[in-house]
Amino acid sequence: MKLAVFLSDWDRTEATLERLKADKMGVILVGNGIYHAVLKAGGKDSPVLSTAGASFYALADDLETRGFTAANVNSKVKVVSYGDIVDLIMKDYEKTAWL
Numbered sequence: 503m504k505l506a507v508f509l510s511d512w513d514r515t516e517a518t519l520e521r522l523k524a525d526k527m528g529v530i531l532v533g534n535g536i537y538h539a540v541l542k543a544g545g546k547d548s549p550v551l552s553t554a555g556a557s558f559y560a561l562a563d564d565l566e567t568r569g570f571t572a573a574n575v576n577s578k579v580k581v582v583s584y585g586d587i588v589d590l591i592m593k594d595y596e597k598t599a600w601l
Contacts, residue, residue, distance in 0.1 A: 508532055509535040512535065512538070526594075535564075536568060539575045
């Protein structure tokens, strides 16, 4: 199964992500979830970004709304538009989930 997971909160949810089983997983950071792409806790990347085998995406509009640019984003994360997200969920992933 190819699973796209929308993550919209800063709450630590890496344990939930680790329990999800998928052949291919994309984690799409939206809303306050974009903080996983830009902030470090104690000098370390968000544990969410260590989810094994996952691809990471951050919504550009939500970054901008919170005062960040693509330059602030962790190199593991691709900045995408709304159109890009539609393409991802229609072409690359079979199912979606929201955390």
